Amino acid sequence: MMMLDVRAVSHRYGQKQVLDGVTFSVKKGELFGILGPNGSGKTTLLKLISKELPLASGEIVMSGRLLSELSAKQWAQLAAVLPQAVETAYGYTVKETVALGRYAHQHGLFPTWTAEDETVVQEVIAAVGLADKIDEPLERLSGGERQRAYLARALAQEPQLLLLDEPTNHMDISGQVRLLDQLAQSARTRGLTVVAVFHDMSIASLYCDRVLVLKEGKTAALGAPADVMTPRLLNDVFAAPVVRQAHPVAAKPMFSFVPQQQRKKAPLIGGLHPSFLDDAVVLVAHKPLRVLSSALVGSGFQWVTHFVNRHVGLDYDNPYADEDMRRYLEQHGFSVAQTIGMMTAVDVHDVVWRWEDKEAFSVAVMVTAGVGNAVDAARAWQHQPLAAKPGTINMVIIIDGTLTEAAFVQAVMTATEAKAKALADHRVYDPETGTVATGTSTDSLAVAATQTGRTFAYAGTATELGRELGRLVYEATIEALDRYERRRGRR
Numbered sequence: 083m084m085m086l087d088v089r090a091v092s093h094r095y096g097q098k099q100v101l102d103g104v105t106f107s108v109k110k111g112e113l114f115g116i117l118g119p120n121g122s123g124k125t126t127l128l129k130l131i132s133k134e135l136p137l138a139s140g141e142i143v144m145s146g147r148l149l150s151e152l153s154a155k156q157w158a159q160l161a162a163v164l165p166q167a168v169e170t171a172y173g174y175t176v177k178e179t180v181a182l183g184r185y186a187h188q189h190g191l192f193p194t195w196t197a198e199d200e201t202v203v204q205e206v207i208a209a210v211g212l213a214d215k216i217d218e219p220l221e222r223l224s225g226g227e228r229q230r231a232y233l234a235r236a237l238a239q240e241p242q243l244l245l246l247d248e249p250t251n252h253m254d255i256s257g258q259v260r261l262l263d264q265l266a267q268s269a270r271t272r273g274l275t276v277v278a279v280f281h282d283m284s285i286a287s288l289y290c291d292r293v294l295v296l297k298e299g300k301t302a303a304l305g306a307p308a309d310v311m312t313p314r315l316l317n318d319v320f321a322a323p324v325v326r327q328a329h330p331v332a333a334k335p336m337f338s339f340v341p342q343q344q345r346k347k348a349p350l351i352g353g354l355h356p357s358f359l360d361d362a363v364v365l366v367a368h369k370p371l372r373v374l375s376s377a378l379v380g381s382g383f384q385w386v387t388h389f390v391n392r393h394v395g396l397d398y399d400n401p402y403a404d405e406d407m408r409r410y411l412e413q414h415g416f417s418v419a420q421t422i423g424m425m426t427a428v429d430v431h432d433v434v435w436r437w438e439d440k441e442a443f444s445v446a447v448m449v450t451a452g453v454g455n456a457v458d459a460a461r462a463w464q465h466q467p468l469a470a471k472p473g474t475i476n477m478v479i480i481i482d483g484t485l486t487e488a489a490f491v492q493a494v495m496t497a498t499e500a501k502a503k504a505l506a507d508h509r510v511y512d513p514e515t516g517t518v519a520t521g522t523s524t525d526s527l528a529v530a531a532t533q534t535g536r537t538f539a540y541a542g543t544a545t546e547l548g549r550e551l552g553r554l555v556y557e558a559t560i561e562a563l564d565r566y567e568r569r570r571g572r573r
């Protein structure tokens with residue numbers, strides 16, 4: 083059974099329609115987020131669910147019962163609410179405030195304070211981190227501490243459903259994390275259902291199982307954050323440019339707004355640098371880049387924001403490597419449609435990142451090199467049929483500038499030639515033919531361009547762009563080969 087069913091709910095203040103046919107359900111134990119710009123109807127929706135506003139249109143069912151059939155006390159036995167702004171009642175201590183939350187559990191005309199009431203109150207105060215302030219009057223707490231005291235009061239109700247309006251509003255980062263971890267744990271262990279309004283999209287993405295995105299009182303999106311919180315949707319709903327990035331440790335997308343000024347001035351490459359997951363090196367561009375790539379995921383011409391080079395073991399042998407890579411990207415919160423995915427057996431911490439800012443353009447190169455499967459392309463025909471093994475040179479090239487398609491292809495040629503020269507100078511040999519290797523059997527390359535600024539019709543070695551590109555690729559490949567050898571030497 084659903085904990086909460088909201089069916090075709092609409093609401094007007096006078097003539098003003100602020101909610102229009104909103105429908106969603108929340109399962110028991112779910113952490114459900116409501117997102118949307120100011121005035122999109124989020125608080126109104128919570129007030130309708132908490133019976134603070136009368137429901138004029140649509141239906142709300144809580145734990146199988148129509149809201150209209152629940153008395154105030156019955157409602158309070160099922161649900162608790164932490165509103166956006168709570169009036170501080172002066173003179174009450176933390177404990178007295180929290181004790182008010184037990185009202186729904188007390189019986190008779192002269193309710194008595196039971197041992198259970200006392201235990202619950204002590205527990206929830208400890209859970210929100212206010213044990214040392216238990217006898218402090220509320221007006222002597224900070225805004226964040228007071229918010230936590232009110233949260234403890236809501237938790238003391240031992241509700242099945244907790245409604246929160248911007249619960250982390252006044253809290254510092256550690257307070258936010260503690261509160262949300264606590265809610266997530268209650269959801270997991272006690273089956274507590276949480277419906278919360280969030281303004282911070284990254285927090286919503288990190289903690290919510292599903293989100294409802296409201297725009298002008300209507301549902302703009304409903305689903306898992308990784309699925310529905312696309313930059314395009316958020317751009318549209320919030321009318322501001324949003325960047326989606328990978329969280330460094332959690333498999334959830336993070337979001338940041340890009341200040342207009344910064345967008346105009348800051349060159350892309352200056353702010354770009356590799357970041358690491360446990361088993362991958364990741365590059366995140368602030369805006370989609372046009373890419374020509376041979377990668378496992380995202381081959382051909384694409385517009386992407388993410389480049390993921392994932393480490394797999396030397397014995398990795400999967401005929402469906404592309405599907406496996408897609409799954410990996412999804413599990414780690416990347417949008418497959420906007421990501422270039424490569425694989426390597428090399429330790430990704432040996433990645434080499436080189437960049438050069440010229441007046442007319444900038445170029446950056448990211449290389450991981452492993453040459454366990456080194457091949458001389460001119461003599462590959464002498465090999466036994468080659469197995470696609472993951473000993474590989476992977477390269478991502480990023481150019482601040484506008485490239486024609488010819489320039490993309492020429493950039494691929496220039497990079498490939500410079501890489502082959504690096505292998506020759508590094509004396510990497512094809513173990514089967516004994517001749518100098520030109521690459522490995524599974525190398526990947528992605529050339530990406532911002533498609534803003536100066537246009538480059540060519541990127542061959544006769545052009546300034548090509549010359550710079552050739553130098554960077556050569557130097558980065560040599561350095562990556564050095565790192566590869568050093569690590570092998572250490573084994």
Ligand SMILES: Nc1ncnc2c1ncn2[C@@H]1O[C@H](COP(=O)(O)OP(=O)(O)OP(=O)(O)O)[C@@H](O)[C@H]1O
Nearest residue numbers: 095096098100118119120121122123124125126127
């Ligand atoms: N009591 C009221 N009387 C008239 N209009 C109201 C009332 N309360 C809210 N509104 C209007 O209804 C719209 C939705 O308000 P609501 O508070 O639900 O939005 P919200 O999404 O929670 O916004 P915020 O992010 O600013 O908290 C707004 O345009 C607001 O001005």
